[in-house]
Amino acid sequence: xNKETQAIRNDLGTVTEDARALLxxxxxxxxxxxxxxxxxxxxxxxxxxxxxxxxxxxxxxGAKVADQTVRENPYQAIxxxxxxxxxxxxxxxxxxxxx
Numbered sequence: 001x002n003k004e005t006q007a008i009r010n011d012l013g014t015v016t017e018d019a020r021a022l023l024x025x026x027x028x029x030x031x032x033x034x035x036x037x038x039x040x041x042x043x044x045x046x047x048x049x050x051x052x053x054x055x056x057x058x059x060x061x062g063a064k065v066a067d068q069t070v071r072e073n074p075y076q077a078i079x080x081x082x083x084x085x086x087x088x089x090x091x092x093x094x095x096x097x098x099x
Contacts, residue, residue: 012048019045 019041026034070077 012052016045016048 023038023041026038
């Protein structure tokens with residue numbers, strides 16, 4: 001997992017913890033606006049949890065399909081990997097020669 005993904009995951013975890021703490025802290029506060037805000041926040045947290053689960057499930061499914069495809073066609077996968085590597089190397093080499 002790269003650093004940016006890990007940072008986003010940590011930030012989302014912090015936001016979730018802070019939101020849950022806010023819900024707990026405002027449990028005793030009376031008022032219609034506070035109650036409505038608590039309900040919206042709880043709904044948003046539940047929605048975010050479902051979205052994260054869906055994204056994770058889709059990523060796992062995509063990884064399984066890619067793994068199966070590579071296992072069924074190993075030589076084609078190697079050829080594609082080498083081709084992409086050559087193309088990236090060529091593009092980086094051209095960019096470096098302009099400097």
